[in-house]
Structure formats: C-alpha cells, structure tokens
Amino acid sequence: MKAAVIEAPGKVTVTTVPDPTPGPREVVVDVAACGLCGTDLHILQGEFAPTLPVVPGHEFAGEVVGLGSEVTELAIGDRVAVDPSLYCNECRYCRLGRNNLCDRWQAIGVTVAGGAAEYAVAPVANCVRLPDHVDVQDAALIEPLSCAVRGYDVLNSRLGSHVLIYGSGTMGLMMLELAKRTGAASVDVVDVNPERLATAEKLGCSQAALSAEELGRPAGWDVVVDATGNAAAIQDGLERVAKAGTFLQFGVSDYATTAAISPYRIYNQEITITGSMAVLHSYERAAELFATGVLDPQVFISHRLPLTEYPQALEQFAAGQGRKIVVLP
Ligand SMILES: [Zn+2]
Ligand SMILES: [Zn+2]
Secondary structure, eight states, X not given: OXXXXXXXXXXXXXXXXXXXXXXXXXXXXXXXXXXXXXXXHHHHTTOSOSSSOBOOOOEEEEEEEEEOTTOOSOOTTOEEEEOOEEOOSOSHHXXXXXXXXXXXXXXXXXXXXXXXXXEEEEEGGGEEEOOTTSOTTGGGGHHHHHHHHHHHHXXXXXXXXXXXXXXXXXXXXXXXXXXXXXXXXXXXEEOSOHHHHHHHHHTTOSEEESSGGGGOOTTOEEEEEEOSOOHHHHHHHHTTEEEEEEEEEOSOOOTTOOOOOOHHHHHHTTOXXXXXXXXXXXXXXXXXXXXXXXXXXXXXXXXXXXXXXXXXXXXXXHTTOSXXXXXXX
C-alpha cells in the first residue's frame, strides 16, 4: 500500500510499504481522511516518536475492511473514527485513570504506524462507529476535538466565565466552539495572523484582536488558554489571568520553551496553571458532540489533498496556511 513515512528527522516521503495485518482484536481501516497537526511536525523534527521510521497520522477515520480473528463488535463496511491512544493499562497512572500520562504511552501515528496511509490497523476498542449522517472524511476532526474536550475537562470551567484564547488555528477555534457551548460570558481570541482572526470572528467570538492589550480588560480573564505553544503568547497569557483564574497550556511548545511566572501572584491571587495532554476518556464524547454538529467541517477543514502530496501538505501546515489540512489516501 501507499503510505507517508517519516524516515529520519527532516525526511518525509510517500512510498510503498507492506499492507498491514490485524491482530486478533484489531481491525484494518481503509483510511478516508487523515488530518495533519503540530504533533506531526514535532515527529518530523525528531521529537515524540522514539523510533523512526514511522507512518504518521493520528487523526483519521475510514471504513473497516479487515477483521481480526476475535472481533465481533464491528463488521466489514462499518465506518469508524479511531482514537489513536494506546495505553498499557498496567502502570500507576493507568491505574489512577490518568491513562494519557501512561509510563508506556503510545499512539497510533506517533509511536506505531498511523493513518497517513491507504490502510491502518487499530484495536477494536479504539474504534467509534459513525452515525450515517456523519461524513467519514469530516470525521478526521474528531481526534483534535477530543483533545479540546480533554482541555475542557481539565478547566472544569464555571458558567459565566470570561475566556481568552491565544491562537485561532484549528485547536484555538475548537476551544472557541466549546467555550461558546459551555456557557462562557465572553470568549475573546488573540492571533498575530489577521486571516485566522477573521475565522474566529465568523465563528462568533466576542472580540478578536492582534494582541490582548487591544481587548481592554485590565482585570484579566477567568480562563486563559494558550493554543499556540508560542513562548511570547504564553508569557503574555500568564499575565492576563484574572484573580482566581486558570491558565491552560493546551498548545504544544518545543521542549526548550520556558516562561516566567510570579510565585507571589500565584499565591496572592490563587491562580491555577495547568495543562492538558492529548486525549483522556474524551474520544467517545467528542464523536458524540461532532455528530450533533458542534463544528462546521467546511470551516474547519481548509484543504483536502491527495496522500501523494503529504510532504507538501506538511510544509503548507508548517507555514501556517489554512486551518485543518487533511490528506485523502
Ligand atoms: Zn493532532
Ligand atoms: Zn500505563
């Protein structure tokens, strides 16, 4: 089959690899669409994936075309979205229910072969069957949405909160959509890219601006979400948290990024600084939310490209063009 392969840091190609065979409790998915995201860039830079080569792609959906010998829950022809998370279910964090912090954390498309290929293998437990009205290509958005749902689980946010989001790429916009639906009093969005801000406005943010300074809220925001991973945005965001507020690190920074905090302010104003990593018991709920139309796929998916253009698609994503780019294997 045809697959994108990250062979070494900085080197990605589209090539032919052996067709996958399912284990007893696995299925083979004929991938309809696979999204690209910052994680793929990190893998290309030699982070996250301990062993290369790897077929990337952790945001995908498709049709079941092969069944392992012990699979009874799914049938050939079922349309499924795939939770990429692979947990050991044995370590301390798995036993605490914090599986996304698993000591032996793995993920389809990160540490094992993923969906940027004609076919991908997934455990039956990771597959969520799609309702008939959900377009299988659009369902590639469920994985990033499940990360946003996990972000909201961490926030435990209260009705009537004022929310500030840094970044109006796919993840920032998903956080915006969820904030609107979880009873925020206001949701403001900051981005240095005016074109992206226009989408945030289209989706109904309260205010959009190139910097938080322009938004005129000297008391700060109850919830500040970084969806950029960018050092300058994070530093600015940490300083915009209102008393008793929460800062959520949702964007993925480079390993070396640091930011300064004021321990006195954290103490004196009871500020919470927290983070949200990938998916935790949130995939199923994201699929259910997605089926209710929580996201408009026509807005969120800006480019649909053939798998053969995977390297160019990654370059385009790295250059900050568009929103979610998906490849169609
Ligand atoms: Zn992703
Ligand atoms: Zn574990």
